[in-house]
Every structure is written in C-alpha cells, then in structure tokens.
Amino acid sequence: MMCGADTQLDPDEPGDGEESAVGSAVVFSSLLEDSAEDLYDTAPCGYLSTLMDGEIAKVNGTLLGWLGYRREELVGARRFTDLLTAAGRLYHETHYAPLLRMHGEARELALDLVAADGRRLPALVTAVVKSSEDGQPLLVRVTVFDARERRSYERELLESKRKAERERERLQRLTSTLQRTLLPDALPDIDGVEVAAHYHAASSDQVGGDFYDLFPLGGDQWGFFLGDVCGKGPEAAVLTSLTRYALRAAAVHDADPSSVLTTLNTVLRQQRRPGAPRFCTVVFGVLEPDGDGFTVVLAGGGHPPALVIRATGEVDVLETPGGQLVGALPHPRFTGNSTRLDPGDVLVLYTDGLTEARRADGTMLEEEGLAEIAAGLAGQRAEAVVKSLVDVLTEWSGEPSDDTAVLAIGHPGAIHPEARC
Amino acid sequence: MLTLTTTTGAAGRTIALDGELDHQTVPRLHEALAGLRLAPGERLVVELSALTFCDSSGLAGFLAAHEAASAAGAGITLANPPRVLMRMLRFTGLDSVFDTEGAAATG
Numbered sequence: 001m002m003c004g005a006d007t008q009l010d011p012d013e014p015g016d017g018e019e020s021a022v023g024s025a026v027v028f029s030s031l032l033e034d035s036a037e038d039l040y041d042t043a044p045c046g047y048l049s050t051l052m053d054g055e056i057a058k059v060n061g062t063l064l065g066w067l068g069y070r071r072e073e074l075v076g077a078r079r080f081t082d083l084l085t086a087a088g089r090l091y092h093e094t095h096y097a098p099l100l101r102m103h104g105e106a107r108e109l110a111l112d113l114v115a116a117d118g119r120r121l122p123a124l125v126t127a128v129v130k131s132s133e134d135g136q137p138l139l140v141r142v143t144v145f146d147a148r149e150r151r152s153y154e155r156e157l158l159e160s161k162r163k164a165e166r167e168r169e170r171l172q173r174l175t176s177t178l179q180r181t182l183l184p185d186a187l188p189d190i191d192g193v194e195v196a197a198h199y200h201a202a203s204s205d206q207v208g209g210d211f212y213d214l215f216p217l218g219g220d221q222w223g224f225f226l227g228d229v230c231g232k233g234p235e236a237a238v239l240t241s242l243t244r245y246a247l248r249a250a251a252v253h254d255a256d257p258s259s260v261l262t263t264l265n266t267v268l269r270q271q272r273r274p275g276a277p278r279f280c281t282v283v284f285g286v287l288e289p290d291g292d293g294f295t296v297v298l299a300g301g302g303h304p305p306a307l308v309i310r311a312t313g314e315v316d317v318l319e320t321p322g323g324q325l326v327g328a329l330p331h332p333r334f335t336g337n338s339t340r341l342d343p344g345d346v347l348v349l350y351t352d353g354l355t356e357a358r359r360a361d362g363t364m365l366e367e368e369g370l371a372e373i374a375a376g377l378a379g380q381r382a383e384a385v386v387k388s389l390v391d392v393l394t395e396w397s398g399e400p401s402d403d404t405a406v407l408a409i410g411h412p413g414a415i416h417p418e419a420r421c
Numbered sequence: 422m423l424t425l426t427t428t429t430g431a432a433g434r435t436i437a438l439d440g441e442l443d444h445q446t447v448p449r450l451h452e453a454l455a456g457l458r459l460a461p462g463e464r465l466v467v468e469l470s471a472l473t474f475c476d477s478s479g480l481a482g483f484l485a486a487h488e489a490a491s492a493a494g495a496g497i498t499l500a501n502p503p504r505v506l507m508r509m510l511r512f513t514g515l516d517s518v519f520d521t522e523g524a525a526a527t528g
Contacts, residue, residue, distance in 0.1 A: 209477070230477040231444060279481070281513055302513035324514030328484050333514065352512075356505075364505075 046123075046144030049130075052137055054079035063144055068116040080142065083113045085120065096127070100140065104129040110147065122151035171205050182240045184213050190222055192289065194412050196383040198390050200353065200404040207237040208403035210351045211244060220289050223251045223260075226349040226407045227282030227303060227326075239278050242271060243326075247284060257284045257299030258334040261326055264301075268327030279327035283320070283349050287341075287409065294341040294411055299334045301326040304352055304367060309385065311344025311413075313378040315371045343413020346385050348374065353404030354389065357397040365396055382410030422446070425453045435500075437468035442479035450482045454489060461494030470501035470523075480509060487519060498522055 040047060046063030050056050056074045064071060067083065074083075081089050088111045099106035105128045113121045124145040129137045179201060187195045201208035212226035225247050229239040243264060250263035261284055272278050283306055285298030298306065300320025308316040318339060324332040341347060356364050365373075373392055377385050385408045393404060423446035424439040436453060440446070459465055467486070483499070490497045501523040502510070510516040 228477070230481050279477075279484075302515070304512055322514050322517065324518075328481075328515075329518065366508075 045146075046142075048080065048142040048144060050080045050140045050142065052139065054081055054140075056080060057139060066115065066121055066144075066146065067113060068119075073116070080140075085112050085114055088112055096125075100127060100129055104131070104137075110151070113144065122147045124150070168205065175205050175207055178237055179207050182207065182211060182237060182244065184215075187214050188216065188222075190214075190287075192411065192413075193222075193287070193294070194382040194410040196386040196408045196410075198386050198404070198406045200390075200393075202353075202401055202403050203232070206233045207240070208232065209236040209240065210353065210403040210405035211240045212349070212405050212407045213244060213248070214407070214409070215248060217251055217255050217286065221255060222287040223248070223255060223284070224287060224349075224407065224409065225282055225284040226351065226405055227280050227301075228351045228353075228403070228405075229280040230278065232403075239268075239271075239280065242267065243280050243282070247282070251284075251286075255286050257286060257297055258336050260284050261299050261301045261334045262332075265326045265329075265332055269330065272327070279325050281325045290340065292343065292413070293345075295338065296341060296347060296409075297336065297338045299323065299336045301332070301334050304350065304355055306350075307348045307371060307374050308339055308341070309346045309348060309374050309378050309380075311342065311379055313375060315374045315378075317367070317371060341409070341411040343411055344379060346377075346380070346382050346408050346410035348385060348389070349407045350389070351403065351405045353402040354393055354406060356402065357393050357404070358401070359396055360398075365392075381412055382408040385410070423449055425449060427453070427457065433464055433466065435466040435468050437471065439471035441474035442472060442482060443474065443476045444478035447478050447482035451485065454486050459490055459493045459495035463495040465490065465495065465497045466500050467497055468500045469503065469506065472503055472506065475503075475506050475509065480513065480515070483519065484515070496520065 041061040043060060043062055046066060047058075047060040048056060048063060049058040055076065056078050057076070059071065059074050064074070081092055084092055091109075091111065096106050096109055096111075105126070107126045109125045109127075111123055111125050113123050115121055124147045125142060127140050127142045130139050130141055131137050183199055187197060195214055197212060199208070199210065199212075201210075209229045209232050210227070211229070212224075214222060214224040217223045227243065229236050229243060231239070246264045246267040247260060250260045253263075254260070261282065264280075264282070268278050268280070280301075281303040282301045283298055283303045284301070285296055285306075288295050288297075298318065298320070300306075300318075300323035302323055302325030303320075305320060306318040308318065310316065316339060318337045320335040320337050322333055323335040326332065326334075339347075350370070355366050355370050358364055370389075373389070374385075377388050380388065386406050389406055422440040423442060426437045426439070428435050428437070434457065436457070438450070442450065454465075457465065467483075486497055498520045499506075500521070502521055507516070507521075510519060510521070
C-alpha cells in the first residue's frame with residue numbers, strides 16, 4: 001500500500017477505511033511539526049552552540065526566553081562561561097572543559113545559569129563537540145534543561161539525608177549512654193585481686209545483649225556474674241537491666257549461686273509475655289579469700305563454662321553440665337562448681353561472642369580453641385589475659401559480628417618466673 | 422531468608438526450615454506453627470538439616486514452639502539439627518528439653 005502524503009490525503013483515493021484513518025493521523029501530526037527550524041527554536045529545552053573558544057554562535061528562542069536576553073546580546077557577543085555563576089565558571093574550568101577536550105562530550109552537568117536580570121536558573125547541561133570529517137573539532141553543541149523542580153527535589157533529599165544522619169548520631173549517643181548504664185562504671189578494687197574486663201557491642205546503634213558485674217557482698221565476699229540476654233536493642237536493654245538488679249538483689253539475701261539463679265529465673269518468668277520468652281544465659285559466682293588464695297563458688301545457667309588459667313600452665317574448664325538457661329523454663333536446673341585461685345591463677349568468664357567468632361572461612365574458635373589459647377597465657381596477669389584474648393578475637397574474625405564480653409579475675413600473688421614467658 | 426515447607430507423610434507432619442532463623446525470620450516460624458493447629462497426641466517433626474543460622478531469638482522461637490505444642494497436648498521433634506545448634510542446645514541445657522533425632526556429631 002502506498003503511504004505517500006498526497007495519495008493518503010486525496011479524498012477520492014479508494015482504500016481500506018480504518019488503515020487510511022491511522023495513516024492520516026500520522027501524516028497530520030507530522031505536518032504540525034513540519035519545520036526543523038521551528039522545532040530547534042521553540043523546543044522545550046534550551047539549545048546553544050559555541051565555537052571552540054566558547055563564543056556563542058547560535059542560541060534558540062527557548063533559552064533566550066528563560067534568560068531574558070535578546071539574540072544579539074549573546075550571539076557573537078558573549079561566551080558560554082559568561083552565562084555561569086562564579087562557582088559555575090570554576091566548575092566549567094575544572095570539569096566541563098577537560099571532559100569536552102578528552103571525551104568530546106560532557107553529560108548532565110548541574111550548573112546554574114545567570115539570567116539578564118541576575119536570576120539564577122538551575123540547569124542540567126549536556127555538551128557534545130561537533131567535528132569536521134577529518135576529525136577537527138568545529139563547535140560545541142549544548143542542550144540546557146530546566147532543572148528547577150529537580151534541584152529543589154535534590155535539596156529536599158539532601159536535607160532529609162542530613163536529618164537522618166543527625167538522628168542516627170543522636171541514636172548512637174543515646175545507645176552508648178544506655179550501654180554505659182548497663183555496665184559497671186569501674187570494676188572495684190579488691191585486696192589481693194586483679195580484675196579486667198572487655199566489652200564489645202557489635203552494633204553502634206543497638207544496645208548489646210552481653211553484661212557483667214563484680215560487686216561487694218559484705219564481709220570478704222564478692223559477687224560476680226557475666227551473661228548474655230536473648231535479643232538486641234531496647235528489649236535486650238530492658239532485660240539486661242532487670243537481670244543485673246535481680247542478680248545483685250538476690251545475692252544480698254542468699255549468695256548461694258544456684259539460689260541466685262533460681263531467683264533470677266522467677267523474676268524473668270514474672271516479666272514474660274506469651275509467645276516471647278525472656279531469657280538469658282549467665283554464670284554467677286562468689287569469690288572469698290581463703291589462706292593465700294581465694295575460693296570461687298559458681299553456678300552456670302546455660303552459659304559456656306568459665307576457665308581457670310593456672311600459673312602452672314594448665315587450663316581448668318569449670319563445667320556446669322546440664323545447667324539450663326535462665327527465664328525460659330518453669331523449673332530449670334542450675335549446676336554448681338567450685339575451685340580455688342592460687343597465686344598466679346586467672347579465672348576467665350566470657351560470652352559466646354568470643355568462642356563463636358567466625359573466621360572468613362566460617363570456622364569458629366569454639367571452647368577447645370579458646371582453652372588452647374588460654375594455656376599459652378599462663379602466668380599473665382588479668383589485664384594482659386583480657387588484652388590477649390581480645391587480640392585473638394580481632395585476629396580471628398576482624399570486626400566481630402556479635403557482642404562480646406570477657407571478665408578476668410586474677411590472683412597476682414607470686415607468679416612463677418618460668419611461666420611468665 | 423527463611424523458607425518453611427510443610428509436608429505430610431505416613432509418620433505425620435513435618436515442617437522443614439531452610440535458611441536463617443533470627444529475630445527477623447522467627448515470626449514466620451510462629452505463624453507457620455500457629456497455622457498447623459497441632460492435635461493432642463500429634464508429634465510434629467521440625468526438619469533442620471537446611472538451617473544455616475540460628476541465634477538466641479531462634480532458640481526463643483523453638484522454646485515458644487515447644488511450649489505451644491505442650492499446651493496443645495502435642496510435641497515437637499527437632500530433626501537433624503546442625504552441629505552449631507546442637508552446641509547451643511547443649512550449653513543452654515536445652516538438649517534435655519527438646520526431643521532431637523539424627524543430631525550431627527557434636528565433636
């Protein structure tokens with residue numbers, strides 16, 4: 001079928017009624033846009049051509065209208081850079097011009113054009129170099145899009161981003177303040193004992209779920225605990241706070257470690273909601289001077305076992321087999337254990353952030369790995385032990401992805417000189 | 422990511438967990454178990470061989486499932502728990518609470 005405009009527009013030409021109607025519509029619209037010059041001059045974007053030195057050679061009516069210039073005020077009279085702000089000229093020199101020289105084009109540059117009356121027109125500018133057949137650059141063709149709407153949207157977006165950043169900083173400050181209230185300010189000085197602790201919260205904007213404390217029980221006795229609550233964030237903070245105070249209060253009445261854990265279990269069970277168990281794993285213990293050493297009595301509630309690094313180089317694992325996590329079950333079983341700290345011994349409590357730290361290949365340190373490393377730390381003081389364990393953790397998994405707490409209680413006494421190195 | 426698949430075989434119903442069980446995905450386990458409506462005397466098998474991660478929230482999920490099943494007069498069996506989960510159950514003393522089968526060697 002012939003598609004020429006003449007034949008289609010001839011009313012006498014017989015043909016398929018529907019098809020010719022469609023054809024007519026296409027032709028009709030092409031007639032409306034019949035002048036390339038008009039399309040150039042009144043296009044919905046600004047057009048501008050400059051010589052290679054930037055002198056304006058041609059400009060369309062749209063851009064003239066936006067800027068409020070007459071054609072003769074620009075063509076042959078100004079350079080493109082004359083239409084830019086001071087900052088824009090600098091940007092032109094450092095980005096725009098080098099891009100044009102190197103790549104023959106510069107795309108979607110956000111620039112402000114300055115109108116005749118000083119108004120600024122936010123614009124998106126794209127420029128392409130037109131070259132002669134033998135590759136010599138002749139002129140630069142520039143399209144200018146009105147970017148007022150877009151720029152105000154970008155400003156809103158930027159403001160929202162800044163606001164979100166401020167909120168995040170506020171949250172982090174709040175979190176770290178809250179975190180500090182959940183950990184002891186400073187560990188107490190105990191005559192003849194050295195203590196050291198490390199705490200790492202995996203996230204800076206979520207309160208971690210690990211906790212520890214060391215506090216006087218009256219007389220020569222000291223209570224200590226270290227544990228890990230279920231979950232993270234505000235829920236974990238509430239649970240940690242409750243757990244710490246319940247443990248300390250329970251120990252005032254009856255410092256027997258299993259009794260303390262039983263009381264904590266009752267308290268946590270009172271706070272539980274249906275379908276959302278609130279529980280923690282914890283080791284609770286009591287330290288008491290005994291001759292030239294200390295006795296340690298402790299109980300485990302579903303927590304990885306404490307270690308004692310002996311001055312002699314052995315490592316004792318204070319297993320509390322069958323001890324169940326606290327707060328999850330109506331009648332849990334807690335298992336006790338006891339030991340003695342002789343001069344040079346260090347008791348180490350830790351959370352599974354240490355033993356379950358993963359290396360890049362996925363392997364975990366585990367209790368066995370920890371015990372091996374601990375054996376190498378014999379003769380070191382509490383602070384050095386904690387530092388070494390943190391170094392191991394960092395070396396093992398880089399930035400640990402889980403909360404980690406370590407508490408070391410050492411009897412410095414007379415350290416065997418041969419075990420020191 | 423966690424995918425839950427329920428099947429019914431000759432021995433009863435099985436729900437298989439594929440992926441990670443943490444505080445984000447554990448509500449889906451609760452929903453799925455609530456939807457099963459365990460009958461008194463029924464034993465649901467929770468197939469765990471494709472479980473790749475489980476944290477304390479996941480453990481809480483299993484505990485809640487255990488409690489809900491007990492309340493309905495039913496029970497759950499953790500089948501083929503990965504080694505890491507077995508370690509977790511052992512340390513928390515929950516290995517005596519849950520029925521397990523096909524547990525990986527705990528080394």
